Amino acid sequence: MSGAGERPGRLGLRSRLIATFALGALSLSVLMGALVYFTARHTLVVEQQGAALRQAYANAALLRNALAASIPSIDAEVTSLDTGRATASLLNDDGRWFSTSLSISRSSLPTSLRSDVRSGHVSTVTSSQGSSPLLMVGVPIPSVRSSYYFVVDLSDLEHTLRVLLAALAAAAAVTTVLGALVGLIASRRTMRPLTEVSTAAAAIAVGDLTTRLPVDRRDPDLGALSTSFNAMVDQLEERIERDARFTSDVSHELRSPLTTLAASLEVLESARADLPPRADRAVDLMAGDLRRFQRMVADLLEISRLDAGSGDLALDEVVAGELVRQCVAAASRDLPEADRPTVRISPEAEPCLLLVDKRRVERIITNLLENARLYAGGATEVSAEVPADGTTVAITVADAGPGIAPDERTKVFDRFYRGVTSGRRGATDGSGLGLSLVAEHVRRLDGDVRIVDGPDGVGTAFVVTLPISEEATP
Amino acid sequence: MTDRILLVEDDERIRSSMRLSFEGEGYDVSEAGSGEEALDRFAHGDIDLVLVDLMLPGMDGFECCRAIRRGSAVPIIMVTARSDTHDVVAGLEAGADDYVTKPFVPKELAARMRALLRRARTDEESAEASTAIGDLVLLPDEGVLRRADGSEVHCTRTEFRLLCELAATPNKVVSREQLLERIWGYGYFGDGRLVDVHVRRLRTKIEPDPALPRHLVTVRGLGFKLVP
Numbered sequence: 001m002s003g004a005g006e007r008p009g010r011l012g013l014r015s016r017l018i019a020t021f022a023l024g025a026l027s028l029s030v031l032m033g034a035l036v037y038f039t040a041r042h043t044l045v046v047e048q049q050g051a052a053l054r055q056a057y058a059n060a061a062l063l064r065n066a067l068a069a070s071i072p073s074i075d076a077e078v079t080s081l082d083t084g085r086a087t088a089s090l091l092n093d094d095g096r097w098f099s100t101s102l103s104i105s106r107s108s109l110p111t112s113l114r115s116d117v118r119s120g121h122v123s124t125v126t127s128s129q130g131s132s133p134l135l136m137v138g139v140p141i142p143s144v145r146s147s148y149y150f151v152v153d154l155s156d157l158e159h160t161l162r163v164l165l166a167a168l169a170a171a172a173a174v175t176t177v178l179g180a181l182v183g184l185i186a187s188r189r190t191m192r193p194l195t196e197v198s199t200a201a202a203a204i205a206v207g208d209l210t211t212r213l214p215v216d217r218r219d220p221d222l223g224a225l226s227t228s229f230n231a232m233v234d235q236l237e238e239r240i241e242r243d244a245r246f247t248s249d250v251s252h253e254l255r256s257p258l259t260t261l262a263a264s265l266e267v268l269e270s271a272r273a274d275l276p277p278r279a280d281r282a283v284d285l286m287a288g289d290l291r292r293f294q295r296m297v298a299d300l301l302e303i304s305r306l307d308a309g310s311g312d313l314a315l316d317e318v319v320a321g322e323l324v325r326q327c328v329a330a331a332s333r334d335l336p337e338a339d340r341p342t343v344r345i346s347p348e349a350e351p352c353l354l355l356v357d358k359r360r361v362e363r364i365i366t367n368l369l370e371n372a373r374l375y376a377g378g379a380t381e382v383s384a385e386v387p388a389d390g391t392t393v394a395i396t397v398a399d400a401g402p403g404i405a406p407d408e409r410t411k412v413f414d415r416f417y418r419g420v421t422s423g424r425r426g427a428t429d430g431s432g433l434g435l436s437l438v439a440e441h442v443r444r445l446d447g448d449v450r451i452v453d454g455p456d457g458v459g460t461a462f463v464v465t466l467p468i469s470e471e472a473t474p
Numbered sequence: 475m476t477d478r479i480l481l482v483e484d485d486e487r488i489r490s491s492m493r494l495s496f497e498g499e500g501y502d503v504s505e506a507g508s509g510e511e512a513l514d515r516f517a518h519g520d521i522d523l524v525l526v527d528l529m530l531p532g533m534d535g536f537e538c539c540r541a542i543r544r545g546s547a548v549p550i551i552m553v554t555a556r557s558d559t560h561d562v563v564a565g566l567e568a569g570a571d572d573y574v575t576k577p578f579v580p581k582e583l584a585a586r587m588r589a590l591l592r593r594a595r596t597d598e599e600s601a602e603a604s605t606a607i608g609d610l611v612l613l614p615d616e617g618v619l620r621r622a623d624g625s626e627v628h629c630t631r632t633e634f635r636l637l638c639e640l641a642a643t644p645n646k647v648v649s650r651e652q653l654l655e656r657i658w659g660y661g662y663f664g665d666g667r668l669v670d671v672h673v674r675r676l677r678t679k680i681e682p683d684p685a686l687p688r689h690l691v692t693v694r695g696l697g698f699k700l701v702p
Contacts, residue, residue, distance in 0.1 A: 252555060256485050258577040263491035266580045270498050294577050312559050314666060317695055326662040359663050 014191055018183035025179020026172060033168035041161055048157055049124055052137050056150035060139040063091060067144040074098060087134065090149040104134075104151055113138050117147045126154065133158055193222045197229060209237040241308075248304040254297050261290055296431040302363075303415070303433055306440045313357045313444060317469055320393045321350035323361060324384045331366035339378050341369065341397075346385035352393050355469040360441045364449075367434040368397040368462050374430050376401020376459060392447075392465040400459040409451040413439040438464075477591055478502040478519060482512040482526040482538060483553070492525075495580050501587075509533030513541055516548075523591055525583075527553045528565055536568040543569030547630045549590040553578070559667065566671035571632040572658060573668075589659035593635055605641040607689050607702050610680055614638050619680070632657065633676045636669075640690065640700035649697035673698060 011019065059081045066077045078091045078098040088101030090109070097106045116123035117138035124137050133154040140147045196213060203211040212233060213226040268275070268283050275283065325343055332340040354361075365382070372379035376399035383396045404412060411417050416432040442449045447466040454461045479501045483489045486507065493503045504519050506512035509530050516524070524542060528535030539550055552570040554561045562573055571590055574583050605612045609622045617634065619627040629637070635657050640648055654664030673692075677684040689701050 255555075255577045256488060260485075260487045260491040262577065263488070263495040263580050267491070267494045267498050294579070297577060316666065322662075330661070330663060359665075362663055 013194070014187045017187035017190060018180050021183025021186065022176050022180035025182075026176040029172035029175035033172050037161070037165055037168055040164055044157055044160065048135060048152065048154065049137075052135055052150060052152045053122075053124070056137040056139050056148065059089060059150060060141055060148040063146070063148055064141045064144055067093060067141070067146055087153040088149075088151040090151070091146060092149070093144070093146045101151070108134075108151070109136060109138070109149055113149075114147075117149075193225065197225070200229070200233075204233060204236070209233065209240065244304050244307045247300060248308070251297050251301045251304060255301075258290075258294055258297060262294065265290055292431075296433075299431040299433040299437060302437055303440065306437075306444070314359070315355050315357055317353050317355050318358060319350075320352040320354050320384055321345040323354065323356070323358065324365070324382065324395055326358075327362045327365040328369070328382050330362055331369045335373075335378075339373075341379040342381045344381060344383040346383070348386040349384040349393050352386065353469045354393060354466050356445050356466060360445060361466075364438050364441050364464060365395070365397065367438045368464075370430065371434050371438075371462075372397060372399040372401065372460075380459070381455070386468075387465070390468075392467055395464045395466070396461050397464075398454045398459060398461040400454065402459075403454065404451055404460050412451070413449070438462075442466075476500060476502050477522040478504060479587070480504045480506060480512060480515055480519070480521045480524045482506045482509065482524065482530065482535070484508060484527065484530050492580075499584055509535070509538035509541075512538055516542055516546075521548060523587060524548055524550045525553065525587075526550060526570075528561060529555055536564055539565065539568035539570050543630065547628070547634075549593075549631060551583070551586055551590065562665070562667055563671055566668065567675070569630065571630065573665075585659070590632075593631060593657065605644065605702060607637075607641070607680060607700065608682070612637060612641055614641070627679050629676070629679060632672055633679070636672050636676060637680070637700075640698060641702075644700050644702050647693045647696045647699045652697070669698075 062081060063077065066074065071077055074091070074093060074096075075098050078089055079100050081089050081100075088099055088104040090100075090104070090106065091098040092106070099105050110125055110127055113123050113125045113136055117140050120140050120142060122137070122139050124135065126133060126135050128134065135152040135154050137150040137152075138147060139150070200211045200213055212230045215223055215226040215230065217223050265283070265287055269287060272280055272283065324345060328341065328343050369379050369382075379397050379399050381396075381398045383398070385394055385396075386392070387394050413435050415436045417435075418432065439449055442464055445466055447464060449462060449464045452461050452463055453459075479496055481489055481492055481496070481503055483492070483505075484507050489505050489507070493505060496503050504515050504521065506515050510533055512524070512526065513533075515521070526535045526538055530538065533541075535552060539552065542548065542550065549572075550570045552565040552568075552573045554565060554573050554575050565573055572586055574586060604614070610627065611620045611622075613620065619629055619634070619637065621627060636653065639653060639656055650666045650669045651662065651664065653669050654660040654666070658664060658668060660668075673690060674684075677687050677690050680689055681687050691699055691701055693699055
């Protein structure tokens with residue numbers, strides 16, 4: 001069984017187990033059947049031979065007496081012999097042959113038998129005459145220079161043995177099927193813990209690190225498997241936590257110098273009037289990059305907080321129209337009037353109630369507008385409507401930029417993913433986390449985000465769908 | 475009169491840069507590198523607003539807040555490491571009026587400070603009619619809340635202002651957003667926890683049984699109302 005497991009089998013473990021059980025049952029029943037068959041056959045044949053011998057001796061004795069008494073009708077004497085189940089009796093009285101059977105004559109007897117008997121030995125031989133097997137016993141009667149042959153038809157015996165063989169074969173077949181069934185049940189029992197392991201591993205793969213296997217201490221094999229599996233998950237969880245903690249720690253540590261820089265820069269900015277033009281330009285550059293730096297650290301902190309699962313939701317029931325308008329206003333606060341996207345809320349979407357964390361929605365829209373600003377020359381329109389199924393509000397942020405190729409549309413939500421077209425602008429403009437934060441926030445709000453072609457096939461549209469609060473439906 | 479700010483922060487560089495920035499905005503600045511030092515400074519100086527970092531060596535920011543709160547209604551802004559509920563709520567429970575998270579934008583902090591200082595002044599100037607709330611009497615013009623026996627119920631300025639806002643329209647619901655805007659000067663995205671924590675603190679002072687409020691009532695999904 002273990003040998004089969006080491007081969008890279010084409011069959012599954014379950015099929016291999018069933019096959020092993022079936023094969024085991026088959027070979028065992030074949031072995032037992034063969035043993036029964038040959039024992040039975042041997043016993044029956046020996047018995048038959050013994051009976052035939054006894055009968056042959058008795059008949060030979062009768063014939064000897066008859067021959068010695070020189071009875072004239074020897075033929076009748078042979079015919080009247082008690083032959084029991086025998087097919088034929090043959091008498092060779094000094095060259096004259098007498099037979100009780102038409103089909104069996106002198107020529108039916110093998111020469112080996114006849115020569116054995118001629119030389120004075122009692123001899124037994126089995127041979128087949130046509131289809132029926134025959135047992136032939138030859139007894140020499142030397143006193144009257146004769147020999148007697150007794151022939152028994154073994155067809156009945158063969159028939160019995162055939163029936164026995166058929167019964168044994170049927171038993172073997174049933175045993176094999178039963179073996180396969182036992183294999184199936186055993187494989188189910190064996191597979192159950194494996195199925196549990198597989199389910200647990202799948203849960204871990206999608207990020208549920210709290211998954212553990214129950215440890216069955218009564219079963220040393222499975223107990224060991226569960227224990228080592230759990231130990232592995234512990235290790236994995238610890239490593240992931242350590243990574244997340246590292247990101248978080250680094251970001252935290254960066255905040256103190258950032259605070260100092262921001263406060264000092266503000267002092268410089270307020271003293272611009274006194275600065276020479278070159279220094280003034282330098283302050284501009286510093287201010288720009290400091291904002292970016294702050295944004296990156298804030299994004300990193302946000303994502304490590306989301307990873308740690310500690311970012312709690314402050315859910316409020318809010319009106320969709322107002323939410324979208326407020327979010328766009330907050331996100332485009334620092335943009336010149338001309339660069340702000342138009343806002344279009346459909347009459348159906350306007351009064352819908354959403355159970356959301358307002359500030360997370362604000363982060364989503366801010367990041368989408370920022371993304372459009374960096375890679376597509378700014379968003380053109382933010383719209384909200386209720387799709388056909390009526391259970392969600394779809395918020396669309398559209399731009400008139402170069403668009404995103406279909407095969408890149410899921411990748412852009414990966415952390416630090418930079419698309420082919422994004423290389424054009426300074427590759428460090430964004431934090432590289434904006435869209436992955438969008439995806440994460442949307443997920444936390446039980447929503448969905450996807451990318452479609454922009455209006456009229458121009459540019460890109462990010463569509464964020466958020467579920468309409470059930471309590472709100474009248 | 476220039477407002478004097480007590481800056482409680484253990485990082486000396488941050489302290490120096492913030493002093494520069496605040497002085498640029500026209501404030502007087504006192505610095506403290508630890509909670510103990512802050513209490514000492516507070517006892518000696520005439521402080522109008524306290525800015526306290528929650529992560530301090532020795533006595534932490536929460537303890538520092540509580541200690542200052544025991545004897546004063548001075549506006550307190552806390553600087554938290556993160557905006558998670560635990561830190562924010564614990565800080566507000568300890569007596570802070572508002573919070574900012576690091577890394578903060580100095581302009582934002584300045585706006586928060588102005589909102590609190592303005593409120594502190596307008597409280598003193600407000601002149602509204604007195605309102606009875608159960609056994610208590612709210613005297614907005616005097617800035618006090620009195621029990622039936624004439625003794626004063628100690629409230630922070632934020633709590634007092636919250637009570638005045640609700641008392642101005644008794645039995646009418648005021649939303650969280652309205653309270654955030656009127657008291658803290660926040661817009662649509664203000665943190666509702668600010669209101670919730672201050673309402674909770676206020677209940678412990680005005681309700682006979684804070685777990686079953688009769689005067690400061692929550693109207694689910696809408697906001698709060700005052701039932702005199």
